[in-house]
Amino acid sequence: MPRPVRIFQHPNSLLVGHVRNLLEGAGVECELRNWTLAGGMGDLAPIDCEPELWVATRDEARARAVIEQWRQSAEVSSSPGARLSRGWRCQRCGEWHEAHFDTCWQCGHERPDP
Ligand SMILES: [Zn+2]
Numbered sequence: 809m810p811r812p813v814r815i816f817q818h819p820n821s822l823l824v825g826h827v828r829n830l831l832e833g834a835g836v837e838c839e840l841r842n843w844t845l846a847g848g849m850g851d852l853a854p855i856d857c858e859p860e861l862w863v864a865t866r867d868e869a870r871a872r873a874v875i876e877q878w879r880q881s882a883e884v885s886s887s888p889g890a891r892l893s894r895g896w897r898c899q900r901c902g903e904w905h906e907a908h909f910d911t912c913w914q915c916g917h918e919r920p921d922p
Pocket residue numbers: 898899900901902903912913914915916917
């Protein structure tokens with residue numbers, strides 16, 4: 809196993825999990841560190857133990873490309889017009905989500921059928 813590199817970190821473990829799904833969907837194996845859901849869904853972890861995603865050095869470029877693409881699509885779809893036409897609201901907790909998310913960040917509820 810080549811020495812891994814940290815590719816992503818965020819205090820919201822659900823978001824980190826989402827990025828992990830994107831990476832694995834792109835064929836990139838990744839490892840979660842500092843992963844915990846202690847304290848309940850949606851709570852932020854203390855800064856010194858933010859969930860992190862690590863990938864093998866050989867996958868770093870591909871992983872960064874996947875994350876960059878995800879960030880750009882998130883920015884585009886968070887503009888007001890796109891939000892209205894493409895976003896969806898969780899039926900359980902009322903949280904707004906961008907169109908490319910299939911499950912709620914807050915409570916894990918699945919996107920309702922259109
Ligand atoms: Zn929800």
